[in-house]
Amino acid sequence: xxxxxxxxxxxxxxxxxYDGSRYHGWQVQNNxxxxxxxxxxxxxxxxxxxxxIKGCSRTDAFVHANTYAVSFKTNGSIKAxxxxxxxxxxxxxxIAVSSAVEVPWDFDARYSCTGKEYVYKIWNHRIKNPFMHxxxxxxxxxxxxxxxxxxxxxxxxxxxxxxxxxxxKREQKNMVRTIYSFEVIKKDSMIELIxxxxxxxxxxxxxxxxxxxxxxxxxxxxxxxxxxxxxxDRKYAGPTAxxxxxYLNKVFYNLERSINT
Amino acid sequence: xxxxxxxxxxxxxxxxxYDGSRYHGWQVQNNxxxxxxxxxxxxxxxxxxxxxIKGCSRTDAFVHANTYAVSFKTNGSIKAxxxxxxxxxxxxxxIAVSSAVEVPWDFDARYSCTGKEYVYKIWNHRIKNPFMHxxxxxxxxxxxxxxxxxxxxxxxxxxxxxxxxxxxKREQKNMVRTIYSFEVIKKDSMIELIxxxxxxxxxxxxxxxxxxxxxxxxxxxxxxxxxxxxxxDRKYAGPTAxxxxxYLNKVFYNLERSINT
Numbered sequence: 001x002x003x004x005x006x007x008x009x010x011x012x013x014x015x016x017x018y019d020g021s022r023y024h025g026w027q028v029q030n031n032x033x034x035x036x037x038x039x040x041x042x043x044x045x046x047x048x049x050x051x052x053i054k055g056c057s058r059t060d061a062f063v064h065a066n067t068y069a070v071s072f073k074t075n076g077s078i079k080a081x082x083x084x085x086x087x088x089x090x091x092x093x094x095i096a097v098s099s100a101v102e103v104p105w106d107f108d109a110r111y112s113c114t115g116k117e118y119v120y121k122i123w124n125h126r127i128k129n130p131f132m133h134x135x136x137x138x139x140x141x142x143x144x145x146x147x148x149x150x151x152x153x154x155x156x157x158x159x160x161x162x163x164x165x166x167x168x169k170r171e172q173k174n175m176v177r178t179i180y181s182f183e184v185i186k187k188d189s190m191i192e193l194i195x196x197x198x199x200x201x202x203x204x205x206x207x208x209x210x211x212x213x214x215x216x217x218x219x220x221x222x223x224x225x226x227x228x229x230x231x232x233d234r235k236y237a238g239p240t241a242x243x244x245x246x247y248l249n250k251v252f253y254n255l256e257r258s259i260n261t
Numbered sequence: 262x263x264x265x266x267x268x269x270x271x272x273x274x275x276x277x278x279y280d281g282s283r284y285h286g287w288q289v290q291n292n293x294x295x296x297x298x299x300x301x302x303x304x305x306x307x308x309x310x311x312x313x314i315k316g317c318s319r320t321d322a323f324v325h326a327n328t329y330a331v332s333f334k335t336n337g338s339i340k341a342x343x344x345x346x347x348x349x350x351x352x353x354x355x356i357a358v359s360s361a362v363e364v365p366w367d368f369d370a371r372y373s374c375t376g377k378e379y380v381y382k383i384w385n386h387r388i389k390n391p392f393m394h395x396x397x398x399x400x401x402x403x404x405x406x407x408x409x410x411x412x413x414x415x416x417x418x419x420x421x422x423x424x425x426x427x428x429x430k431r432e433q434k435n436m437v438r439t440i441y442s443f444e445v446i447k448k449d450s451m452i453e454l455i456x457x458x459x460x461x462x463x464x465x466x467x468x469x470x471x472x473x474x475x476x477x478x479x480x481x482x483x484x485x486x487x488x489x490x491x492x493x494d495r496k497y498a499g500p501t502a503x504x505x506x507x508y509l510n511k512v513f514y515n516l517e518r519s520i521n522t
Contacts, residue, residue: 018391019394094391097388127349129357130280131280135392
């Protein structure tokens with residue numbers, strides 16, 4: 001694909017959503033079914049061409065996506081709007097393509113991404129919700145959403161988030177990220193933690209949520225958060241919250257600027 | 262159980278909810294896993310006693326319950342409130358017990374039931390919803406909810422609903438039912454059809470919904486509904502809508518009266 005003539009192919013941005021319950025995350029893996037593998041097979045059926053798919057991020061096993069973005073270059077002539085229907089016809093019911101558009105040649109779903117938003121859902125009720133076991137964390141004890149919200153606010157800003165990342169050999173060395181917003185919304189018994197940033201480290205949202213739950217339990221004081229950030233040591237933060245409550249919600253691109261440059 | 266002394270045991274009413282995706286309905290069946298079987302096993306673990314469980318209704322494979330009611334007589338001494346926790350600890354994540362109360366000896370979850378409410382969910386959008394494939398019917402073409410609502414209204418009242426029932430040898434011969442209300446609610450792309458009645462014939466809600474969709478398609482005129490009822494013949498109604506959109510939502514009992522008699 002690297003040698004593809006700039007004047008021949010097109011670069012396409014495809015947005016999709018998926019229920020991650022059956023999958024071991026986005027990225028192709030040995031001995032486990034990934035969303036990428038299923039998507040790639042459907043794409044091959046439509047284009048009859050092996051394309052190099054760039055996904056906007058890795059996602060962990062059982063994590064969901066309300067929006068996921070991929071880009072790839074193709075010599076195929078299918079209209080972008082027809083691609084949506086052709087892929088949806090082939091994809092299983094738990095993966096849906098919502099849009100496909102042509103983008104500038106240098107656009108890359110991963111490297112052109114300017115930010116992301118995640119949602120973490122918590123079913124906060126004494127009784128489990130039988131419809132939510134794959135879609136939210138079940139948390140028995142009543143959570144104080146005001147306290148959660150105050151603690152979440154103290155993460156906002158530009159920080160080195162080493163304390164809130166799982167060590168990963170593949171991870172880049174720059175651990176500084178900027179959290180733009182971190183909201184706590186309660187609808188009946190469902191609490192949603194919504195966090196947006198210019199980027200996230202490996203497991204960062206799940207560790208932020210695990211830390212907020214420790215604050216709710218009184219095991220970490222909300223005033224201690226700045227010093228936990230300062231420590232740059234994973235062991236001072238809370239545990240990694242389980243994956244099934246996590247949704248990649250939005251993926252941000254500055255496509256206008258990308259077109260103008 | 263029939264011979265159980267009235268002065269010894271207790272009669273309990275347990276309410277539960279379940280995600281029916283993995284189950285072949287409520288009723289115990291050969292060669293298929295039912296909710297009743299799973300519930301019965303959990304109950305045996307708690308009571309160490311084989312009880313005769315009365316379920317409020319049969320439900321078809323893949324149909325869900327926001328509320329389902331069972332009653333049974335037991336010699337066990339466990340407190341009703343403890344039973345809720347003991348059962349939830351044993352039941353899988355897709356079945357949840359919400360309450361347990363002692364009821365009069367002659368109460369029966371099926372025969373004491375004075376009415377039920379069902380919800381049928383339709384995801385009405387060109388693009389499938391990957392989170393709803395087990396929880397709603399996907400309907401591509403835009404539905405006119407005003408038309409659906411007007412057509413639904415013409416089912417309200419006391420009628421012989423033979424045209425809207427699948428023949429079933431087990432079914433009682435009285436095909437007259439009273440529909441109290443039939444509402445159509447749209448929230449974003451999700452349409453909910455909510456119907457309550459004193460009782461429902463086999464497959465009745467799914468055939469009512471299938472008929473409403475035929476009205477939306479212009480294949481049955483809404484003015485024709487009274488004559489379809491009149492025909493007392495299944496072949497004039499619409500098809501049976503698929504099970505995954507259907508939820509038993511509420512089960513009505515007149516427990517005060519039951520206690521006073």
